Amino acid sequence: MSEANTRLRRLIADEVGECCDTDVEERLDDLNELTAGVPDDYESDLGALKTLGNDTRYSIVRLLATADEELCVCEFTPLLDVSESAVSHALSDLTDASLVSRRKDGTWRYYSTTTRAEKLVAALDATRGDDE
Known part of the structure; x- marks a missing residue:
């Protein structure tokens, strides 16, 4: 045994x-x-959670969820204490994890949260302080 x-x-x-x-x-x-x-395709869940496990990426998702509108990549840099390159990389990771979507308009790229990201943020908000 x-x-x-x-x-x-x-x-x-x-x-x-x-x-x-x-x-x-x-x-x-x-x-x-x-x-x-336990879903068979849990790897996308783990990918989403792992992607949110970074300060910059989490902050971007929170900003987009709060804005409730598209934001241009150039609008994140003044709000976050990281380089424009770091913001672009974080947005790319978030897009790959299906947490943000992007739209190109001329030379500008605009980002918004996906339904999945909105639901994850809402779930976190709904449970904040439950164990206190």
């Missing part, structure tokens, strides 16, 4: 007073059913 199963056996025994192989197997079956709730 693996170390994980040994620990599971001890947990079940602590909870119900005794444990046999059938108890362990039933609990493992229950735990394996939980994997049905």
